[in-house]
Amino acid sequence: MKCVLCNKAVAEGVYCKQHLKAYENVVSSYVKWKNAMDLCWKEYLSHVAMNPLTGKWAKEVALHLIETGDQTDVKIS
Numbered sequence: 001m002k003c004v005l006c007n008k009a010v011a012e013g014v015y016c017k018q019h020l021k022a023y024e025n026v027v028s029s030y031v032k033w034k035n036a037m038d039l040c041w042k043e044y045l046s047h048v049a050m051n052p053l054t055g056k057w058a059k060e061v062a063l064h065l066i067e068t069g070d071q072t073d074v075k076i077s
Helices: 017-037 041-050 056-068
Strands: none
Touching: 017 041, 017 056, 041 056
């Protein structure tokens, strides 16, 4: 199976190793951002995607999550 973003071999789910790590970082950072800025998931993803300091893989993951509406692993406390 190929990564939905770059066509490399899938490590887990739908992402390659690099995009999976970016996905994990994006999801795990959401709680901190939500507490600091009171953002919903989609607003947070937009900030991640537009931030010039965000890495390429994280931007690609954020845009993919916006497009698909995927929130399966988001845990909001």
